[in-house]
Amino acid sequence: MNEYGENNSRIAIHTVTTRSWKLDVAIRKFKDAGIGGISVWQSFLDDFPLKDSAKMLTESRLKVVSLVRGGFFTGIDGDLRKKSIENNIRMIRQAREINAGMLVLVCGATPGQTLRTSREQILKGIETIIPEAEKNKVKLAVEPLHPVYSDSRSAINTLSQANDIVEKFNSPWLGVALDVYHVWWDPELYVEIERCGRNDHLFAVHLCDWRVPTRDILNDREIMGKGIINIQEIIDKVKRIGYNGMYEIEIFSNEYWSMDTDIFFKMILESVKQYNLN
Ligand code: ZN
Numbered sequence: 001m002n003e004y005g006e007n008n009s010r011i012a013i014h015t016v017t018t019r020s021w022k023l024d025v026a027i028r029k030f031k032d033a034g035i036g037g038i039s040v041w042q043s044f045l046d047d048f049p050l051k052d053s054a055k056m057l058t059e060s061r062l063k064v065v066s067l068v069r070g071g072f073f074t075g076i077d078g079d080l081r082k083k084s085i086e087n088n089i090r091m092i093r094q095a096r097e098i099n100a101g102m103l104v105l106v107c108g109a110t111p112g113q114t115l116r117t118s119r120e121q122i123l124k125g126i127e128t129i130i131p132e133a134e135k136n137k138v139k140l141a142v143e144p145l146h147p148v149y150s151d152s153r154s155a156i157n158t159l160s161q162a163n164d165i166v167e168k169f170n171s172p173w174l175g176v177a178l179d180v181y182h183v184w185w186d187p188e189l190y191v192e193i194e195r196c197g198r199n200d201h202l203f204a205v206h207l208c209d210w211r212v213p214t215r216d217i218l219n220d221r222e223i224m225g226k227g228i229i230n231i232q233e234i235i236d237k238v239k240r241i242g243y244n245g246m247y248e249i250e251i252f253s254n255e256y257w258s259m260d261t262d263i264f265f266k267m268i269l270e271s272v273k274q275y276n277l278n
Contacts, residue, residue, distance in 0.1 A: 006278065007272050007273060007275060007277050007278070008033060008034040008035050008036065008269065008272065009034060009035075009036040010036055010246060010247055010277040010278060011035055011036060011037070011207075011246060011247050011248070011249055011272055011277070012035065012036060012037030012038055012039050012062075012063065012065040012066075012246040012247070012248045012249070013026070013030055013035055013037075013038060013039070013248070013249045013268070014038075014039045014041060014068060014206075014248060014249065014250040014251075015038065015039070015040050015041050015044040016041045016044075016068070016250070016252065017249055017250060017251045017252075017268070018261050018264070018265055019257060020257070020261045021261055022044065022047045023040070023044045023045070023047055023048065023053055023056065023057075024047075024048070024056055026038065026044075027056055027057065027060045027062060029262075029265060030060075030062060031060055031061075031062065033265070033269055035062065036062070036063055036246060037062055037063035037064070037065045037246045037248070038057070038060075038062045038063070038064055038065065039064075039065045039066040039067075039068055039100075039104075039248050039250070040053075040057070040064065040066070040067055040068065040098060040100065041068045041069070042067065042068065042069070042091065042094070045094065045098070050094065050097055050098070051097070053098060054097050054098045054099065057098050057099065058099060063101075063246065064098055064099050064100040064101065065100065065101055065102070065204065065245070065246050065248055066095075066100055066101065066102050066103065066104050066141070066177075066204060066248070067091060067094060067095040067098065067100040067102070067103050067104070067138075068103075068104045069103075069104045069105065069106045069143075070087070070088045070091040070092070070103045070104065070105050070106075070129075070140075071088070071104075071105035071106040071107045071108055071122075071125075071143075071154075072084050072087075072106060072107070072108040073085075073088075073107055073108045073121050073122045073124070073125025073126070074107070074108035074109055074110040074113070074117075074118040074121045074122060074125075074155065075108075075110055075121070076110055076112055076113050081121060081125070084108070084125065085125060085128050085129065088103075088105075088125070088129045088132075089129060089132050091103055092129065092132050092133055092136050092138050092140075093132075093136060095136070095138040096136040096137065096138050100138065101138070101139060102138060102139035102140065102141045102175075102177075102203055102204065103133070103138055103139070103140055103141070104141050104143050104177050104204065105126070105140055105141060105142050105143060105177075106143055106145060106153060106154055107122040107125075107126075107142065107143075107145075107154045107155060107156045108121075108122060108125075108153070108154060108155070109149070109150055109151060109152055109153055109154055109155040110152070111151060111152055115150060115155045118155035119155045119156070119161075122155060122156060122165075123165065123168070126140070126142070126165065126169065126174065127169065130169060130171050130173060130174060133171075133173040133174070134171070134173045138173075139173050139174070139175060139203055140173055140174050140175070141175055141176060141177035141203040141204050142156060142162045142165055142166060142174070142175070142176055142177065143156075143162070143176070143177035143178075143179055143182070143204075143206075144156045144157055144158055144159055144161060144162045144176075144178075144179075144182055144183060145157060145179075145182050146181065146182040146183075146185075148217055149182075149217075157182075158183070158186055158188070158192070159176065159178065159183050159186060159188070159189060159192035159193070159196070160186075160188055160192050160195075162176045163176065163192055163195050163196060163199075163201065166199070166201045167199060167201075174201075175196075175200075175201040175202060175203035175204075176196055176201050176202055176203060176204075177203060177204035177205075177206060178193070178196075178202060178204065178205050178206070178234075178238070179205075179206035179208075179250065180205075180206065180207055180208065180209075180229050180231055180234055181206070181208050181209075181210060181221060181229070181250075184210060184229040184230070184234070189234070189237075190237050193234075193237045193238060193241060194237075194241060196241060197240075197241025197242060197243075198241075202238060202241065202243050202245075203245070204245060204246075204248060205234075205235075205238055205243065205245065205246075205247050205248065206248045206249075206250045207224055207231060207247050207248065207249055207250070208221040208222065208223070208224060208227075208249065208250055208251045209221065209222035209223060209224050209225065209226055209227030209228070209229050209231065210222060210227040210228050210229050211226070211227050212227065212228055216254060218252060219252045219253055219254045219257075220252075220253060220254065220255070221250075221251045221252050221253050222251075222253070223251060223256070223267055223268060223271045224249075224268075224271045224272070224274075224275070225271045225274055226271070231275065232274075232275055232276065235247070235275060235276070235277060236276075247275075247277055249268055249272075251268070
């Protein structure tokens with residue numbers, strides 16, 4: 001136990017959150033703060049040979065929650081879609097190498113083709129990689145993205161859509177990643193969380209907050225408690241369906257990234273104290 005209390009053992013931090021820290025530094029800082037887990041963004045595996053990253057992660061005893069992020073299944077050009085499948089397969093194998101429990105899927109959307117076409121390509125892509133996930137014992141987590149990203153990042157925009165996909169394939173290796181930033185506005189959110197619960201499909205929960213006003217559509221996420229999302233209520237809902245995984249902190253923010261990372265990190269740890277995670 002440390003000065004920040006027991007919540008820290010239930011949280012994992014995405015390396016992109018503290019992005020000025022390379023993997024070795026992030027591991028050390030997270031360990032020192034009593035953080036329970038880490039979710040590794042793929043670019044952070046570029047700094048060291050993969051086996052060295054894997055060794056550092058194993059020795060740290062941090063739970064490697066996720067490798068982030070695969071998916072991006074859509075494309076007008078068939079060759080591009082084929083490359084995307086190859087990349088996903090490579091990432092599933094990387095996830096296994098670093099002992100990550102899952103690969104997060106941001107599903108993709110391509111301007112110039114309809115959302116319907118993108119959604120068909122996403123289904124096809126997921127279907128193609130499930131056997132590789134099973135073979136490597138790496139779970140796949142479909143993360144619905146806020147509709148504002150449906151132009152070019154993801155044609156999967158609600159928890160309902162994500163639930164439809166995972167129920168269609170009905171594989172123990174396929175579930176959902178719920179990011180409060182993407183789904184907080186949805187009037188069906190709690191019904192859909194219960195639906196996840198009935199099928200054991202909730203694999204991950206990502207936390208941050210929604211800043212008002214939002215100044216940048218991608219990189220203006222808030223620290224928990226400083227925005228308008230009722231985070232504790234969402235946490236209570238996922239607890240009620242039996243979620244006992246990590247709460248992953250994922251904050252992209254030009255403002256906080258321009259700050260000293262130690263100070264930003266301390267602000268995150270302070271904000272975590274206000275929640276009842278256990
Ligand atoms: Zn997320």
